[in-house]
Amino acid sequence: xxxxxxxxxxxxxxxxxxxxxxxxxxxxxxxxxxxxxxxxxxxxxxxxxxxxxxxxxxxxxxxxxxxxxxxxxxxxxxxxxxxxxxxxxxxxxxxxxxxxxxxxxxxxxxxxxxxxxxxxxxxxxxxxxxxxxxxxxxxxxxxxxxxxxxxxxx
Amino acid sequence: xxxxxxxxxxxxxxxxxxxxxxxxxxxxxxxxxxxxxxxxxxxxxxxxxxxxxxxxxxxxxxxxxxxxxxxxxxxxxxxxxxxxxxxxxxxxxxxxxxxxxxxxxxxxxxxxxxxxxxxxxxxxxxxxxxxxxxxxxxxxxxxxxxxxxxxxxx
Amino acid sequence: xxxxxxxxxxxxxxxxxxxxxxxxxxxxxxxxxxxxxxxxxxxxxxxxxxxxxxxxxxxxxxxxxxxxxxxxxxxxxxxxxxxxxxxxxxxxxxxxxxxxxxxxxxxxxxxxxxxxxxxxxxxxxxxxxxxxxxxxxxxxxxxxxxxxxxxxxx
Amino acid sequence: xxxxxxxxxxxxxxxxxxxxxxxxxxxxxxxxxxxxxxxxxxxxxxxxxxxxxxxxxxxxxxxxxxxxxxxxxxxxxxxxxxxxxxxxxxxxxxxxxxxxxxxxxxxxxxxxxxxxxxxxxxxxxxxxxxxxxxxxxxxxxxxxxxxxxxxxxx
Numbered sequence: 348x349x350x351x352x353x354x355x356x357x358x359x360x361x362x363x364x365x366x367x368x369x370x371x372x373x374x375x376x377x378x379x380x381x382x383x384x385x386x387x388x389x390x391x392x393x394x395x396x397x398x399x400x401x402x403x404x405x406x407x408x409x410x411x412x413x414x415x416x417x418x419x420x421x422x423x424x425x426x427x428x429x430x431x432x433x434x435x436x437x438x439x440x441x442x443x444x445x446x447x448x449x450x451x452x453x454x455x456x457x458x459x460x461x462x463x464x465x466x467x468x469x470x471x472x473x474x475x476x477x478x479x480x481x482x483x484x485x486x487x488x489x490x491x492x493x494x495x496x497x498x499x500x501x
Numbered sequence: 502x503x504x505x506x507x508x509x510x511x512x513x514x515x516x517x518x519x520x521x522x523x524x525x526x527x528x529x530x531x532x533x534x535x536x537x538x539x540x541x542x543x544x545x546x547x548x549x550x551x552x553x554x555x556x557x558x559x560x561x562x563x564x565x566x567x568x569x570x571x572x573x574x575x576x577x578x579x580x581x582x583x584x585x586x587x588x589x590x591x592x593x594x595x596x597x598x599x600x601x602x603x604x605x606x607x608x609x610x611x612x613x614x615x616x617x618x619x620x621x622x623x624x625x626x627x628x629x630x631x632x633x634x635x636x637x638x639x640x641x642x643x644x645x646x647x648x649x650x651x652x653x654x655x
Numbered sequence: 656x657x658x659x660x661x662x663x664x665x666x667x668x669x670x671x672x673x674x675x676x677x678x679x680x681x682x683x684x685x686x687x688x689x690x691x692x693x694x695x696x697x698x699x700x701x702x703x704x705x706x707x708x709x710x711x712x713x714x715x716x717x718x719x720x721x722x723x724x725x726x727x728x729x730x731x732x733x734x735x736x737x738x739x740x741x742x743x744x745x746x747x748x749x750x751x752x753x754x755x756x757x758x759x760x761x762x763x764x765x766x767x768x769x770x771x772x773x774x775x776x777x778x779x780x781x782x783x784x785x786x787x788x789x790x791x792x793x794x795x796x797x798x799x800x801x802x803x804x805x806x807x808x809x
Numbered sequence: 810x811x812x813x814x815x816x817x818x819x820x821x822x823x824x825x826x827x828x829x830x831x832x833x834x835x836x837x838x839x840x841x842x843x844x845x846x847x848x849x850x851x852x853x854x855x856x857x858x859x860x861x862x863x864x865x866x867x868x869x870x871x872x873x874x875x876x877x878x879x880x881x882x883x884x885x886x887x888x889x890x891x892x893x894x895x896x897x898x899x900x901x902x903x904x905x906x907x908x909x910x911x912x913x914x915x916x917x918x919x920x921x922x923x924x925x926x927x928x929x930x931x932x933x934x935x936x937x938x939x940x941x942x943x944x945x946x947x948x949x950x951x952x953x954x955x956x957x958x959x960x961x962x963x
Binding site: 602603605625629630632649651653 | 756
Binding site for chain 3: 829830831832833834835836856857858859860861862868869870871873874875877878908909910911912913914915916919
């Protein structure tokens with residue numbers, strides 16, 4: 348179960364990442380779902396995101412961006428879920444320190460499709476550092492890329 | 502020394518990456534220099550590239566994008582430099598297969614600055630697969646990020 | 656179904672990796688299962704493999720070794736499985752070129768336990784390069800580490 | 810300049826890593842130099858370290874082990890160097906938490922040679938997490954491998 352502080356924090360973070368990050372707006376990145384179980388980040392193909400005009404595929408930098416955002420939001424959800432007695436101030440302070448330390452992207456297939464969805468799973472949950480594995484699929488369920496990211500969470 | 506086919510190929514590739522990749526245009530990515538020794542990719546800060554409005558820093562996805570482009574162009578320059586008897590057709594065919602297999606980004610400092618420059622060095626030069634190390638600096642010479650990428654080149 | 660050439664090849668490779676690689680003998684690495692579906696590599700804890708005498712845990716280099724071996728054997732099984740008309744000579748020649756290009760290890764928990772088992776899944780299957788994700792668990796099912804490896808297969 | 814507590818700590822750590830880590834003894838790993846500027850880890854080729862009997866080359870797991878040890882010792886030296894007022898107790902406590910979070914190894918050339926030397930450079934120095942780039946060369950100066958590691962330091 349989610350308590351009100353956890354719920355309010357995740358809703359607020361989702362709003363910020365959905366509406367108030369200029370680069371997310373430029374790309375059209377959409378935080379479709381965000382709760383204690385994780386996140387679903389969606390991006391619709393549009394001409395400006397293309398990396399290869401002959402093949403009409405997503406630029407690898409867009410893939411990396413989505414996976415990085417998924418990883419950060421997933422480990423932050425894991426941190427929020429790890430305790431029930433967080434204060435809003437504590438969580439805001441943790442959000443300030445949230446940052447990517449390193450990111451690996453494995454490109455599996457050309458980024459063909461109309462809509463891409465990124466999801467993730469925390470594989471190491473720490474009080475300071477967490478590690479996440481991420482995936483990007485297109486609307487037909489093809490795996491486009493995997494990611495592995497190490498994040499500062501405190 | 503660069504022979505005419507090598508020179509013409511790199512000039513054409515630079516033009517394509519500079520002007521005809523929609524996502525590069527969206528970001529404002531500029532191929533400042535491209536020759537047999539490598540590449541210099543420049544990006545100027547602009548509001549749309551910001552990842553954190555409070556800190557006014559470059560989004561990590563922009564960093565990953567620049568490093569990935571630098572890596573791909575650097576290993577391709579290395580391939581072009583590896584033989585003097587390339588035909589234009591061979592090189593065009595190699596360019597078609599050029600692709601990122603995997604990419605690691607190490608984020609060292611917040612992406613503060615007005616202009617960011619990416620450069621790279623081939624660390625493993627193969628006929629099928631090459632590996633590159635990349636760096637991103639701001640206009641004051643601060644290291645913003647390192648990258649390591651494995652690329653298909655044939 | 657496995658044809659005789661596939662079967663014979665995997666059995667021979669398992670024997671070599673199990674008995675004829677000096678470093679595997681030094682560590683006590685055991686190829687417990689090897690078929691077209693993948694591999695199970697087992698290592699029993701022994702005093703010489705310890706990395707920290709106070710904590711009595713497996714050295715991270717042993718973890719990296721097991722994951723690397725698992726990745727190489729898994730992508731090779733995938734290559735063997737990808738065609739039914741391999742000749743023995745073709746497969747021997749492929750085995751000669753089998754090599755790790757890059758490897759990422761994510762250390763999740765201290766390597767406590769009596770017996771460790773490594774398994775893997777091919778995430779990108781190519782004719783030249785394949786990518787694998789690997790896992791190491793102890794005998795109680797705890798995840799000790801994840802790995803991601805890019806391998807030359809041709 | 811090194812103060813006595815820094816000097817004593819590094820000398821003690823070098824002794825432990827040189828003599829009291831069972832897996833280092835098994836491999837014959839030698840901490841040749843360790844000071845505030847970094848570390849030099851040396852390993853001599855011997856039959857038990859071979860990964861491929863036909864090619865007589867170092868097993869990739871040995872390479873990963875040396876690079877991981879180099880990374881850990883390098884970031885710890887950086888931590889010790891970062892303050893002059895460490896107490897011995899503080900440093901011992903930091904040493905207890907020292908651990909690899911993730912490691913990337915890029916295999917550049919087959920591990921041919923009689924003696925291999927690993928060195929490293931801190932690329933991100935933090936109070937909790939540090940990142941290091943490592944290199945392995947043989948006695949003729951050939952680059953065998955590069956590494957990148959993220960380490961918990963507090």
